Amino acid sequence: MSSLARPLDDRDESASRRPLPAPIDERRGTAAMTLFIATEAALFLMLFFTYFYLAPGDWRWLTEEPPKLPLALTMLAVLVTSSVVLHWAEKKERAGEPRRARAGIGATVVLGLVFVAIQIFEYRDHLKTLKPWTDAYGSIFYTLTGIHGLHVVTGLAMLVYVLCLPVLRPADRAPFSPLHNAGLYWHFVDAVWVLIVALVYVLPNLR
């Protein structure tokens, strides 16, 4: 299927013995992930812009009935913990302990699922009083948190992919540092939730 799979071309001795002028590149995937995160960050910037743009001049709907804090803060705790666990897993992987690393990734996936479960539970509570079509606030509230939820699911898919890999750091497949890249994305999704809690949940409660 791929030219990489072709047999070694060792007939020409001069070709295979020639030394490589430099080590194998390990950061190509990370570069792509960084740029992908940049464009995702711009997307959330637009969503936050919309959130504040739709607020009338006197910021009335921030004070009308602010969203309840406890569940959002619980979700924040879950997500921050998951980031710490994932960071630990990355450290273990670098230290050459793939089993512990895999355990850490598994724990992160479980915490991510807990987050999604709480979000569904929170939505059911919210939906009693506020629907996406109630008003513009409802629209942006559910869109912003919902799109974040989709990002959590995407991050989970990446982590599950990493868990399925036969080897976490294939010796000769250096451009892929899958755990590191999925980790970057997960930390980004985590950071966005910090912003959402601060701007959408905490700020209105301060008024």
Next chain:
Amino acid sequence: MAGLEQRLEGIWGGEPGIRGWFSTVDHKKIGLRYLVTAFLFLLVGGIEALILRTQLARADANLLSPEAYNQIFTMHGMTMIFWYASPILSGFGNYLVPLMIGSRDMAYPRLNAFSYWVFVLSGLFLYSSLAIGQAPHAGWFAYVPYTTSRYSPGLNMDFYALALLFLTISTTAGAINFIATILRMRAPGMAISRMPLVMYSTLTTSLSVVFSLPALSAACVFLELDRRWGTRFFDVHHGGQPILWQHLFWFFGHPWVYIVFLPATGMISMLLPVFSRRPIVGYPYVAVATVLTAVVGFGVWVHHMFAVGMTQLSMSFFSAASMTISLFSAVQVFAWIATLWKGRPVRTASLLFALGFIAALVIGGLNGIVTAVIPVDWQLHATYFIVAHLHYVLVGANVFPVFAALYYWYPKFTGRMLDERLGKASFWVMFVGFNVTFFPMHVTGLLGMPRRIYTYPAGSGWESWNVASSAGAVILSAGILMSVWNFLASRRAGALAGANPWNADTLEWAIPSPPPSYAFEHLPTVRTRHPLWDEWDELDDPSGERILDRGGRRLTLVTSILDARPKAVATMPGDTLTPLWAALALTVLFVALLLRIPWVALAALLLTALASAAWLWPEKEVAKIA
């Protein structure tokens, strides 16, 4: 060295046959596909324009119904702006960027193939709307509330929002690819101060894409949610804001103007010095002006909204920022004029197109300054004056540079020269046709003819100007067809080009035309801005250190971002069908979203994820190279 060529060809050449055609990740093949596909979209958009001009050639015409007219002018705008103007530049970029920087492929070859497939499939998705008579019909910027479900039931605007979201995936992936390629894959020694100028424009516009396109995505998501799920983003009665659409759309839309403009100026900055037989005047100024155009371009979007009603202060700010842009364009224009002035210009067809571009850009720039003045803008808003302005800028600053670039690089693409006489004739016909079409629109605009009307009453005083515009459109089309004939016929009949027919200065001219799959036998090193004009032998590599054929793997060099010191060897992926599968799964997803079949959409999403996983999956039989 025949053995070396064969070995490299064995590593980099793809599989033969149909399967190889679909599975290739070679940037040269993908680049040509981008060029051909985008050019076809140009022709389709051109046919739509001709239909519109036929309708407008006389007063009280009834060739098209108002609805048909709306659909066709919207499709014309969307096709030209989204499926032609940007993708054709991606085509040049795909083909030329790796060769110009001395690399063997883009940073992410599979992502590159994926970008192309998504681009084609999103275009087919959009055009399927025309087939069922429900094409988008609210102009390319689709203002709410015209586009909400209340005023536009039917699938028309759903096609609009979904097709653009679909295309966004391709454009973003392409931009990420360009950024990583230009920053990481340059030949050793090609410090950032020695890059060909088109790298500055490609890099700058790619960064603009990364940061501005999400605004369009957000706007399209909101529109779909409002239309389909009854959310209230644009519903005034429930706290929504129709102006939100305009802000988001133009926050994306104005940077987009530079996205389809700057790479074109970059290409001019490559070929104009070659035909002037001297290096460009003011390289650093042109580079900085390019970057600043895009940076300030993020702060001018409100000039599309002067008629909305905003505070004096914010309008003054955006008016001033809009005028600032003309300074940066002027820096580039004066650099080109000075280059021509100080050089010994060779009057090729390509240079003629470049000169036509400069003339059109100056007119389009000047009438742009006129429209940046708020009181004047209020008079001219939504008249044909704006149509004249945007066509001078977009046709002038995209189509003419694209033709200049085609005449310049066609020998590299095909190994054959184009017919210069036919090319020059084609230019003059196009240039005359272009001005006869669009210059009278300034007048019809000043006379008060609104844009987007499907017909106008007799006796309005607009008839003769419209006849001129319609006649001009026919002349312009004839000019384009002359070049199309030239492109087709020269593939066989053209004189052999050789490696460097123009005696040009950049690295793509150091290798045979058309280039072999591996591009460079020995990866080049660079010491100046004009590799082929200096005394340095870029390909000199006596110990064969930079052949990189070890282990039968596809390899190329990675260098540091600023000074391009060799840092690492990149292992490049092989050919695969997975990007095509991912793109097809995405197509199913968007069709399912359009037809509201949630389970199919979910399944398609899952398939996309699986295809992506297969695409990234490490391959087993990997030769040891380190």
